[in-house]
Amino acid sequence: MNEEFIHKWESQVKKGILELVVLNILNNRDYYGYELIEEIRNYTLIEIAEGTLYPLLIRLKESNLVISEWVEQDSGIPRKYYSITLDGKKTLKELNIYWENLTRSIQKITTR
Amino acid sequence: MNEEFIHKWESQVKKGILELVVLNILNNRDYYGYELIEEIRNYTLIEIAEGTLYPLLIRLKESNLVISEWVEQDSGIPRKYYSITLDGKKTLKELNIYWENLTRSIQKITTR
């Protein structure tokens, strides 16, 4: 009945959260874009469109939170690998703190 | 250093989440708008601007998730009280399920 409302809401909820997710994943090791999409799909069940991720990675790069490097493959299309920067790690720490407080707050509200 | 990035990110993260918070609060009892702002501020440390909440309540009403009623006061300005509808309760259940899965997924990523 309210499927449309819920669908729109789910899109809105992803705003900002996807940056948090991507930075946390890149905090473990380097990834290329297409790989990130699969990783997010597998580990979180979050659907992320290509038209969402690539601009997102560009924004992270422009904010100096990640750097990128083209890597030629033995066969196939070259991949652009992304690495988190020192700045990215520092910022991520603050995002994670904010996120933790936020979710704890909401937990209190939903379970009373 | 990246205060600007973090500040923008915090705004983006609130998108959708504020609707979840408001619906959960209204699921306990009726509130008027101004009261909701204080309630959210006190219980969650989430800052919500008036220019955010009032349009949000209008959207919830237009989606038939809440209804509103003007209530005259013995003294002072009349208050517009909001009540969650049956439709709102059903929708809220689904939002809470999605939210729970989402936060659990992110928890896995941030703590590895």
Add this chain to the structure above:
DNA sequence: TGCAATACATAGTTATGCAATGTATTTAGT
């Protein structure tokens, strides 16, 4: 008298997710 708090509301700005579309290479199936 004037300022802060209460209580509602809207217009314009800004940012992001997403569908649609595009390019190019490789692989698997028939």
Add this chain to the structure above:
DNA sequence: ACTAAATACATTGCATAACTATGTATTGCA
């Protein structure tokens, strides 16, 4: 050999929502 799907990147335009700024109006306090 041909075709479709998968891989891998990217951009344009639309819809949506948070926020700043601004506005109206009442009440209480210094």
